Amino acid sequence: MSGKARGFRSSARFSRRDCLKLSAAASVPLIVPRSVLGGDGEAAPSERITLGFIGMGKQNQHHLGRFLGINRVRILAVCDVDTTRRNDAKRRVDEKYGNQDCAAYNDYRDVIKRADIQAVVIATPDHWHTHPIVDACKAKKDIYCEKPLTLTIAEAKLCIEAVNKYGVVFQTGSQQRSSREFRVACEAVRNGRIGKVERVYAAVGGPSKWCDLPEEPMEPGLDWGLWLGQAPERPYNSVLSPRGVHNHFPAWRSYREYSGGGMTDWGAHHFDIAQWGLGMDGSGPVRIIPPENPGSGIGVRYLYENGTELIHNAYEGRGGVNFVGSDGVVYVDRGKLQSWPDEIVKEPLGENEKVRLYQSSDHHQDWINGIVERKQPICPVEVGAGSVTVCHLGNLAYWTGETLRWDPRNWKFVEPAGANEWLDGIRQSPRRDPWQLPTV
Template identity: 45%
Template structure:
């Protein structure tokens, strides 16, 4: 923030006093089972490609009402505001102007009427805004990867616990049946003792090296950079206007973590769920062979299982009696070298479906399973239910922390080209490694 703007304390105080009560939809447009005062008021922070999807989902729910959106880009926030107003106006059969739009997330968080927020900013903002949100008394749905570094994962987890708020990490694969069944098969020993796991996703992130472009009108670039360095503007990071693709800020170490913290945060998460190490993590990280390698880094767990980053089928788990391959909409169980159930390629696996193969697998091999994992049918539903019950969601902040720490450790090995030992209890290096890798240099007031 520039020095001409008010301090954080005065800003929030004035914002809280200036916000008027939101327009409430006529109760006739809601179901009789949903009383107006029982709805959850939501705010959306960062309304680019990812949160546009979340917004569409929540706008169709009678149990919630979207009352505010926030983005540092004028076009994106005004587009999101219009979308909310148009949707509710159509439902009510009258003009609706009840959604507020903010440039600064602190102004949104200062509103006492907002119960929960959905955060889908670039990675470098996840921790700071998440911490501010729970301290402001909001429940949170926070996109993965949970944070930009290890220090932030630990700090955010503590803030959530201290606040007593609900925090769902947006690792939605945990709410998909094929992944849960795959994990249960492993937990119940169906494929024997686990030996190795391979996870397939793209490259680690390079350092920022993009040329400067003319500033985008209506974009608060200083606030976009926030805790990260104030780099020259480039539309690759924050596209001009309303975009429908995932921007390439993920491919910078300063603002993301490459595909290691993008798809890796999904697939490593499932591998660790299957191993039952949500409360710990790896004990060793082995660097890939070869200079500038982009595949081959390994995470080693206390039970001897080695997880390797490769190009493959998604998540592949190999045991003494068989193997499991799983990805979104894809599933394969092999026992004794023979495929038992499979739906991986609809052009090849004709005459069946994912649901059929997964359900048959569950009936045949997990009917009397001793280990049954948390069964969530929908990640958003699970979060909303947790808000009501105050029980932790399927991908609680601590789960997101363990997953993202493993991703960061893998990235460290790629960035440094070195191997090291890790203490998953203390969440620090046991041998080798540099403590400075666990955090970052923060800019201005945006210190986590």
Template identity: 45%
Template structure:
């Protein structure tokens, strides 16, 4: 019962199309309900790991919104808990179920623009340090529960859900509640890069922030030499641009374009024995079908973790303002104890996401 007005509105709405819908004051109360098979987690980012792991322990299958985690350590624990309790876990990176992104990935994997050399991704800024002043807490907000496992700080409206207000949820900008647009939109767009480059079980090995401080311009590089450069939000319609040895591909939520052969964007793959990717046109249906078949969905927890790792390390590199060498197998920075300290975040008692 964190926000009484929304709590009432949502439970009332749910009861209109469906009968006997229960409402709960605390998610752990819901997890104890034996009639529930699966849960959707669309909480603020700082709750994702604890809620997902608790759900796995309770035997529930999970759909968790992106970004999967707020730290690399949380993400790996989410994978481990999912595997330990044999759960079906879909990460909410729904662009993997969009036709233009799937077609873009198949064009790239089948060599239609030649060998990929460079990638440019237009997303927003890294996170801000949270130095907001404390404001009076509204009487209808359980602020302690909203903060949850994160280190406590006083109420500020920008850290709360914007109830009755159409502004963007500002908590996304402030670590440790969110990771800025690097995690918020990067979880979508870097995810497509990972998918296209067939890196769902790995990631970049070098992260290079700009030499002069900026909120854009960071470059990360994969083992095969492909570089990915972070561009400013709003540039080129927030698209992903793949530069190949024989052409260019641009994809966004609005379009898919290919150069110099513009027809590739609309033509089906016509190669003999083409490289295909998982077919899904509805992210939630894919999850439900995977639950019934007890198989991994299109964006399994490991996939979501690997993309979140790219996002979280990008934020670390911006924060430290120095080059970082990453080991995607052991999930540690190489010869950098200071950076390795940033791979986890401090939880406050009694919360402990590692307890599974």
């Protein structure tokens, strides 16, 4: 480099005084915090992924711990309508980082409007997923959102539109797709190892019911109106929002105003695996048939265009997901993988077996990798929306007792007449203002 390069004096003007100044500076140790440079596995600030957390119940307590363990991540804010929960989450973050920098908010919009937060982790009750998703998309923030993705079919379609319009990286929290046993099971089925797939059985809980809980006194520190959101006004009950930090999954999921019961809770896992194994991501069943007694909450049948049947029930006493084909059976559940005959899932895939599914061993890291590489992870919005729609279709069959004809390509009902009024759910009362169905 020339002596006249920017930042250097020419050799003709470099004095003895300049030399002494440089010598003195060299004798002073240069101390730069590790957090500035990165090192020991910690990313420099320019390379960090900054997160905000929305909803600090049991599930996001789990996610908080996982993301605090990823060095590239920095958590800047937490949010919950319960004062104790959000302050406890802030404490955990501050203790991890050794400072008091984590902000704690009551309203999710305060998290989303922060320009220094790149992505959000949403784990609110199901009726509170769509508004934060759409608002985060509009703010160009990447999203990890818990399953089941939405409360209604209309919301599911809206989430796809929002993610695609604003180009965010989206991971649905259906983490079974990042577990080896489910991938191996689905690869075996997709490569024809059980022959023609005739039926799939998925054992999950039944539909939700209308909330009938009595009023309870409410301690200060909970924004009950904001917890309710779009749902009808009703008195507080601790079953819906247990106060403070708790180590269980609250039963709001049992009530139609807030969730779809076991059909959406576990259905978003096991129906999701059925869709994966059938190669139906981006599509779905075309006919949904309720059992003779819809009130039983079990036995709804889904028919696909190719004749395959998905049944909401156990198979031969086994839970999880059972793929039944002309040449064998594959059974998979968490930590369980079996087939009849044995070699179906025990033999590695051969060269002529061309279907190789997305391989992820860590659902959280997979999302972070997607943010860095600007690519969609293993469970993008189309997957989460499609799988929860299967759940919602089953619930509608149970609730109405009607056989439904569904057009998965155009997201609408063909039969019965008037069924498209159910796309945003069957409601006892309209959405509460200002939480109407958002626009993209």
